Amino acid sequence: MAIDWGQEEVHGDRQAERRMSTRRRILDAAIQVFAEKGYHDAAVDDIVHASDSSKGAFYFHFPSKQGIFLALVDYMANQLIDRMESAIASERGGIAKVEAALGTVLDAFASHRALAKILLIEVVGLGRGFDPKLFPLRTRLTAAIRKHLDRAVADGSIPPQDTEAAARVWLGAINEVVTRWLYEEGGEPLERWQPALRELLLRSVGYAGGLKANG
Numbered sequence: 112m113a114i115d116w117g118q119e120e121v122h123g124d125r126q127a128e129r130r131m132s133t134r135r136r137i138l139d140a141a142i143q144v145f146a147e148k149g150y151h152d153a154a155v156d157d158i159v160h161a162s163d164s165s166k167g168a169f170y171f172h173f174p175s176k177q178g179i180f181l182a183l184v185d186y187m188a189n190q191l192i193d194r195m196e197s198a199i200a201s202e203r204g205g206i207a208k209v210e211a212a213l214g215t216v217l218d219a220f221a222s223h224r225a226l227a228k229i230l231l232i233e234v235v236g237l238g239r240g241f242d243p244k245l246f247p248l249r250t251r252l253t254a255a256i257r258k259h260l261d262r263a264v265a266d267g268s269i270p271p272q273d274t275e276a277a278a279r280v281w282l283g284a285i286n287e288v289v290t291r292w293l294y295e296e297g298g299e300p301l302e303r304w305q306p307a308l309r310e311l312l313l314r315s316v317g318y319a320g321g322l323k324a325n326g
Contacts, residue, residue: 146225205263221301
């Protein structure tokens with residue numbers, strides 16, 4: 112019997128789409144479960160129930176609770192960096208790109224509190240088994256900041272300096288501000304800290320243009 116390869120391809124595409132839809136549904140559910148219960152108290156059954164799927168579907172896409180957690184962290188990091196790069200694409204000059212990147216990161220965390228909680232709180236202290244897998248995430252975020260600081264040095268906006276160290280300091284400062292905001296649920300909005308953080312970080316790399324005068 113002859114096979115209609117065109118129909119077979121359509122069927123295959125639809126099956127792939129259903130699988131991707133299920134995977135996204137499970138990931139979306141996992142975001143809420145991990146944000147609400149924390150990594151240690153969350154269970155695969157919680158994610159299965161929240162996603163209205165089955166254990167078979169879960170284990171088809173993810174090997175374990177740790178596996179889906181790490182997949183989430185990687186996915187969110189990719190989204191954050193992609194969003195940052197998209198926002199700065201139209202900006203001219205190293206400092207303009209650095210400022211756009213900073214604003215994008217803070218806006219992303221402010222808009223997606225659950226994601227911020229997973230990236231900045233839940234990943235802390237999960238043990239040595241997680242550290243080698245999470246280190247590349249910090250490295251990528253640092254590299255993204257450093258790249259634009261290097262551009263600012265190249266165009267003369269800031270003096271020559273150790274941009275690797277500066278990028279680590281920036282990442283640490285952002286982490287501290289956002290983490291405190293996450294713990295103070297119901298407090299001031301994250302946007303309240305953005306102007307002061309921007310000014311402090313830009314001064315830390317020797318940029319004075321466009322900043323408010325002291326005193």
